[in-house]
Amino acid sequence: MEMSPEEMQKQKEMVLSMCTCPSCPTWVECGEKGGFCFPAIGKSGCISEEKGCICTGCPVYEKMELKNMYYCIRGSEKEQMGM
Ligand code: SF4
Ligand code: SF4
Numbered sequence: 001m002e003m004s005p006e007e008m009q010k011q012k013e014m015v016l017s018m019c020t021c022p023s024c025p026t027w028v029e030c031g032e033k034g035g036f037c038f039p040a041i042g043k044s045g046c047i048s049e050e051k052g053c054i055c056t057g058c059p060v061y062e063k064m065e066l067k068n069m070y071y072c073i074r075g076s077e078k079e080q081m082g083m
Contacts, residue, residue, distance in 0.1 A: 012040055020058040025051040026072060036071035037064070042079065044072035 003011065012035065021027055021034030030046035037060065053069040055061050068080040 008040060012038055015041070015060050015064075018059045018063075020054055021072065024054045026053060026070070034072075035060075036075075037061075037066055037068075037077050039076040039078045042071075042076045043074075047072040 015035040015038045016033050019034035021036065026047060026049065028047045032044055032046065035041045036044055037055065050070055050073060055066065055069050055071065066077050068074065068077055074080055
């Protein structure tokens with residue numbers, strides 16, 4: 001089911017408020033806010049080296065039933081699922 005723009009915005013804010021990316025060893029500080037698993041956000045523009053991923057311990061991971069990792073480099077959950 002497609003989300004309305006309002007729902008999408010709400011979800012995005014929820015993801016960003018809970019995202020633990022800034023505490024991750026792979027994180028590179030370049031003014032981004034994380035939430036790379038979310039399709040409307042997607043890959044990081046500055047992170048390129050995989051040094052460990054803490055997504056599986058993030059509250060969003062459980063809430064959104066995520067299955068992948070390294071969203072910052074490999075793309076959002078949808079992208080990694082080939083959608
Ligand atoms: S699952 Fe990963 S990318 Fe998504 S909000 Fe959590 S820490 Fe950030
Ligand atoms: S997506 Fe995973 S690897 Fe990338 S910064 Fe977030 S927690 Fe770290």
